[in-house]
Amino acid sequence: MIWLLCGIVLMGVSGLAGLIGSRARDGGQKLACALILVGVTLCLPALLKVLAPTATVINWRWAVPGGQFLLELDAISAAFILPLLLVVALGAIYGLGYWRHREHPANATKLQIFYGLISAAMIVLLLARNSLLFLMAWEVMALAGYFLITTEDHKPEVCRAGFIYLIATHSGTLALFGAFALLGTGQPGALSWPAAASFSSPQAGLIFILALFGFGMKAGLMPLHIWLPGAHAAAPSHASALLSGVMIKTGIYGLVRLTSFFAEIPAWWGWTLLLLGVVSGIFGVALAIAQHDIKRLLAYHSVENIGIIALGLGLALLGRSYNQPTLVVLGLAGCLLHVANHGLFKSLLFLSAGSMIHGVGTREIDQYGGLLKRQPLTGLFFLGGAVAICGLPPFNGFISEWLIYLASFKVLNSPSGVLSLSLLTAPALALIGGLALACFVKVFGISFGGEPRTAAAASAHEAPATMLWPMGIFLLACAFIGLLPSQLAPLLNRAAAQWQGQDHPLPLSLGGPLAPLAAISLAGWILVVLLALVFWRLRRCSQGARRDLGTWGCGYPFPSPKMQYTASSFGDSLVRLFNFGLWSKRHGGRPDGLFPATSSFESHTPDLFLDRLFSPAFQGAAWLMHGVRRLIQNGVAAIYLLYSALTLLVLLALLTR
Amino acid sequence: MIGRIVLQLLILLMFAPLPLGVINKTKALFAGRIGPPLLQPYYDLARLWRKGFVFSRTTTWVFLAGPVVGLVVPVLACLLLPFGGLPAPISFHGDLILFVYLFGLSRFFTAAAALDTGSSFEGMGAVREVTFSCLAEPIVLFCLLVLAHGADSLTLGGLLGPQLTSFWHSPHAASLGIVLVCLFVVLLVENSRIPFDDPNTHLELTMIHEVMVLDHSGPALGMILYGAAMKLVVLGALVVRLALPLQTGWLIGDLLVFLVGILLLAVVIGVVESTMARLRLPRVPQVLVGTSLLSVFALVLALR
Numbered sequence: 001m002i003w004l005l006c007g008i009v010l011m012g013v014s015g016l017a018g019l020i021g022s023r024a025r026d027g028g029q030k031l032a033c034a035l036i037l038v039g040v041t042l043c044l045p046a047l048l049k050v051l052a053p054t055a056t057v058i059n060w061r062w063a064v065p066g067g068q069f070l071l072e073l074d075a076i077s078a079a080f081i082l083p084l085l086l087v088v089a090l091g092a093i094y095g096l097g098y099w100r101h102r103e104h105p106a107n108a109t110k111l112q113i114f115y116g117l118i119s120a121a122m123i124v125l126l127l128a129r130n131s132l133l134f135l136m137a138w139e140v141m142a143l144a145g146y147f148l149i150t151t152e153d154h155k156p157e158v159c160r161a162g163f164i165y166l167i168a169t170h171s172g173t174l175a176l177f178g179a180f181a182l183l184g185t186g187q188p189g190a191l192s193w194p195a196a197a198s199f200s201s202p203q204a205g206l207i208f209i210l211a212l213f214g215f216g217m218k219a220g221l222m223p224l225h226i227w228l229p230g231a232h233a234a235a236p237s238h239a240s241a242l243l244s245g246v247m248i249k250t251g252i253y254g255l256v257r258l259t260s261f262f263a264e265i266p267a268w269w270g271w272t273l274l275l276l277g278v279v280s281g282i283f284g285v286a287l288a289i290a291q292h293d294i295k296r297l298l299a300y301h302s303v304e305n306i307g308i309i310a311l312g313l314g315l316a317l318l319g320r321s322y323n324q325p326t327l328v329v330l331g332l333a334g335c336l337l338h339v340a341n342h343g344l345f346k347s348l349l350f351l352s353a354g355s356m357i358h359g360v361g362t363r364e365i366d367q368y369g370g371l372l373k374r375q376p377l378t379g380l381f382f383l384g385g386a387v388a389i390c391g392l393p394p395f396n397g398f399i400s401e402w403l404i405y406l407a408s409f410k411v412l413n414s415p416s417g418v419l420s421l422s423l424l425t426a427p428a429l430a431l432i433g434g435l436a437l438a439c440f441v442k443v444f445g446i447s448f449g450g451e452p453r454t455a456a457a458a459s460a461h462e463a464p465a466t467m468l469w470p471m472g473i474f475l476l477a478c479a480f481i482g483l484l485p486s487q488l489a490p491l492l493n494r495a496a497a498q499w500q501g502q503d504h505p506l507p508l509s510l511g512g513p514l515a516p517l518a519a520i521s522l523a524g525w526i527l528v529v530l531l532a533l534v535f536w537r538l539r540r541c542s543q544g545a546r547r548d549l550g551t552w553g554c555g556y557p558f559p560s561p562k563m564q565y566t567a568s569s570f571g572d573s574l575v576r577l578f579n580f581g582l583w584s585k586r587h588g589g590r591p592d593g594l595f596p597a598t599s600s601f602e603s604h605t606p607d608l609f610l611d612r613l614f615s616p617a618f619q620g621a622a623w624l625m626h627g628v629r630r631l632i633q634n635g636v637a638a639i640y641l642l643y644s645a646l647t648l649l650v651l652l653a654l655l656t657r
Numbered sequence: 658m659i660g661r662i663v664l665q666l667l668i669l670l671m672f673a674p675l676p677l678g679v680i681n682k683t684k685a686l687f688a689g690r691i692g693p694p695l696l697q698p699y700y701d702l703a704r705l706w707r708k709g710f711v712f713s714r715t716t717t718w719v720f721l722a723g724p725v726v727g728l729v730v731p732v733l734a735c736l737l738l739p740f741g742g743l744p745a746p747i748s749f750h751g752d753l754i755l756f757v758y759l760f761g762l763s764r765f766f767t768a769a770a771a772l773d774t775g776s777s778f779e780g781m782g783a784v785r786e787v788t789f790s791c792l793a794e795p796i797v798l799f800c801l802l803v804l805a806h807g808a809d810s811l812t813l814g815g816l817l818g819p820q821l822t823s824f825w826h827s828p829h830a831a832s833l834g835i836v837l838v839c840l841f842v843v844l845l846v847e848n849s850r851i852p853f854d855d856p857n858t859h860l861e862l863t864m865i866h867e868v869m870v871l872d873h874s875g876p877a878l879g880m881i882l883y884g885a886a887m888k889l890v891v892l893g894a895l896v897v898r899l900a901l902p903l904q905t906g907w908l909i910g911d912l913l914v915f916l917v918g919i920l921l922l923a924v925v926i927g928v929v930e931s932t933m934a935r936l937r938l939p940r941v942p943q944v945l946v947g948t949s950l951l952s953v954f955a956l957v958l959a960l961r
Contacts, residue, residue: 369775370715370775372717372719372773373717376717379717383719383769386765387762387765390761390765391758391761392758392761392762392765393755393758393759393762398755398758401754402751402754402755402758405751405754406750406751406754406811409751409802409805409811412802412805412806412809413809420960423802423956423960426798426801426802427794427795427798427799427802427949428795429798430757430794430795430797430798431791431792431794431795433758433761433791433794434761434787434790434791434792434793434794434795435791437761437764437765437787437790437791438784438787438788438791440765441765441768441769441772441783441787442784444769444772445768445769445771445772445773445780445783446772448717448719448773449715449717449719449769449772449773449774449775450715450772450773450774450775451715451775515750516749516750516751516752519747519748519749519750519752520749520755522747523733523737523747523752523755526733526736526747527729527733527759530729530732530733531725531726531729534725534728534729534880535721535722535725538721538724538725538876538877538880539718539721541710541876542710542712542721542875542876542877544709545709545710545711545712545875546710546711546712547712547713547714548714549711549712549713549714550713550714550715551713551715551716551774551775551776551872552713552776552871552872553776554778554871559776561775563777564775564776564777564780565772565777565779565780565781565783565784569780569784570780570783570784572784573784573785573788574784574787574788574791577788577942
């Protein structure tokens with residue numbers, strides 16, 4: 001455990017190396033990256049021992065009232081830390097090629113410092129077992145996240161995104177202060193956390209609501225996701241990968257950890273999470289389809305995936321309320337595995353999107369095209385990530401969605417009538433999966449297929465090796481979980497047992513809820529081998545074919561790249577289907593007459609909650625307060641004197657009885 | 658065991674193009690024509706396999722991946738399914754989800770291959786295919802939930818097991834009937850048949866699946882046609898098993914029931930295609946949403 005702490009400290013201070021090394025040769029950056037890699041390596045031995053029977057604990061005295069430096073590594077923490085370490089390490093390597101010091105002298109050092117700091121803060125947060133320590137790490141993470149988002153603080157839209165994030169995260173933290181204060185009242189250890197499934201309080205409902213607001217804000221559950229699309233689009237790609245792949249999961253971690261304390265789980269907690277999960281999932285992906293900016297699109301997919309994770313957690317909570325042990329194991333295993341999976345494939349997608357932006361110089365999907373010929377490896381990695389995020393076999397997304405499906409089907413066996421409502425999870429998940437597939441077919445097909453739509457896309461170049469290797473390793477990790485999921489079953493099983501406060505996990509072997517994972521892996525291997533064989537055969541017999549002809553244009557001889565389907569036209573029919581909730585704005589696009597003049601079309605889908613609800617509401621409140629202030633602070637000295645006199649009178653009335 | 662797997666694969670591979678011939682023959686009979694020979698799909702496949710390839714200079718390896726995935730997925734899906742009296746070779750708790758998602762994989766690559774050509778026709782086809790399929794998927798899940806409730810099992814083999822006969826005689830038979838209708842609709846959508854799509858209209862803007870394969874040629878096109886034929890048999894096997902859950906206890910008898918069932922299904926599809934016009938495109942999502950509601954109704958009936 002002491003090595004783990006050393007690793008955390010090394011990561012935390014790694015960015016300071018940027019201040020000393022030579023800027024011209026990126027020396028400081030390389031040193032910082034090396035420090036992060038050493039730190040990650042030092043963390044690994046402790047994680048490998050997580051399945052050992054004795055827990056790894058550090059308990060130091062801490063001269064802060066109520067504080068205690070209590071760190072503990074259990075299976076739940078490990079399930080969050082393992083993907084975190086991979087994302088941090090590979091992101092740091094990727095940064096060597098993507099955000100070089102000599103190319104970004106103004107902000108590369110800042111980025112490096114806060115990248116290390118946020119990584120260390122997140123690990124401490126995931127290990128902390130004391131409210132005060134947790135909240136301190138939480139705030140360090142939140143603030144370091146702000147500086148990552150505002151890396152390019154000379155751009156006004158970046159500053160706006162950072163500002164919205166700052167407001168959102170602090171309102172969330174405010175709710176968390178409340179939740180942890182309530183958690184501390186009425187128990188002897190005050191701010192140290194109770195053991196799993198041992199806590200009960202008359203204010204349990206209030207604690208849950210506050211925690212749902214605070215943690216849901218960080219995780220990006222649907223009505224609270226407002227900060228997420230702008231922030232992920234504004235940050236540099238490897239920082240976006242860290243924010244989207246790992247940081248928002250700390251919200252999920254908080255929910256998982258907090259719900260584990262309670263001995264009794266009211267049924268409405270599970271129902272609330274299921275409802276939020278369905279809303280986030282469906283509307284997250286519908287909004288993603290309507291986006292034109294590749295990073296905003298990926299950010300909305302984070303909302304969708306958080307929805308899927310919430311579905312798993314909701315089912316697990318319902319399993320606890322209705323006493324269904326297999327439902328708990330499957331739901332929580334699906335939730336935790338999807339957390340790890342989303343961390344891997346979303347990071348992969350953000351990194352490959354970064355490579356596309358690096359190569360073409362824009363984030364607009366409609367300006368890409370034909371990139372597979374110019375960036376063959378980036379294209380391959382993006383395709384792998386896209387298949388994984390759609391939850392398709394043989395990649396990892398399928399495994400976690402499968403677990404959640406199975407949990408939902410398990411409800412069929414339960415005698416309770418009300419619980420059967422949660423059967424709707426399965427069709428909802430199918431709809432989310434179908435829409436995600438449509439969205440990623442769009443992104444991949446429009447960006448990488450066809451002919452380049454702009455000169456910039458035509459002259460795109462492949463990324464350097466320091467950017468390609470991290471993507472390749474992410475893809476391998478996705479394939480590993482997809483093809484050998486039973487390797488992770490012991491960890492997930494143990495996490496589920498610890499979550500319910502049981503000492504003995506359910507059996508893994510024949511008949512256990514996670515047993516079919518081995519069969520899935522067999523099917524996955526058959527699929528991969530068959531695909532490889534047939535593809536190789538077809539490739540061989542098509543070797544000498546003609547490749548110099550144009551695409552068949554149904555008889556039209558002069559096709560141009562402008563005539564290709566664009567991302568907007570691809571998304572249009574789906575956006576119209578969901579127009580009841582999206583309210584896209586459409587301008588132009590109807591040429592009329594026999595010889596129409598030049599016409600243009602543009603469509604724009606503002607965020608459902610930020611642009612339609614919160615912004616107008618806050619602007620209204622600001623206007624109102626402005627008026628009130630003008631009324632009160634009107635600059636007339638006599639009125640101010642009157643205020644003083646009134647205050648004195650009131651005080652006199654209150655203090656003299 | 659190995660012998661049975663080989664037998665099941667052989668049946669799929671040898672038998673798959675025949676239902677297409679039956680459909681065409683039925684349509685020809687309705688139209689008062691003689692029609693192409695029953696074995697015409699086999700001749701077509703053989704001819705395509707002998708031909709060469711032509712590639713657009715726009716395309717990349719993804720263009721070839723589409724046909725490959727389209728061919729492999731039905732073969733693997735067939736291994737998850739009990740064929741007549743043959744038990745499913747790969748069977749595990751929750752294999753029905755894998756079955757549904759495998760077809761998702763094939764859709765992903767078919768659509769990606771279509772967009773790889775850069776043709777606006779194929780882009781149009783790709784977006785229609787993914788739009789309609791994402792509406793069809795919840796229907797499948799609702800149907801599977803009903804079946805899983807009746808069977809008390811989560812394997813496809815268990816879902817389509819011998820208990821179906823008693824299911825038809827139980828008070829829940831109505832929900833099973835609705836499920837059968839819903840799955841038939843999904844079968845028509847997924848296999849791009851009238852009234853959702855017309856497999857004969859390569860050069861009209863209203864088609865969906867066929868336009869996505871406009872640029873394919875030679876063996877690749879043959880693989881697409883062959884994959885589509887196998888997909889019809891695999892999805893048809895679900896419907897047939899639900900409609901005719903006869904179990905003679907005798908391997909050849911069960912297989913005969915299954916094969917005759919598939920051919921009957923082909924005749925029914927032919928009749929539907931001859932007697933209905935293709936729906937207008939905006940109507941298709943409405944029909945699919947209506948079918949989803951019907952499948953929700955089936956679930957409510959089953960849980961009652």
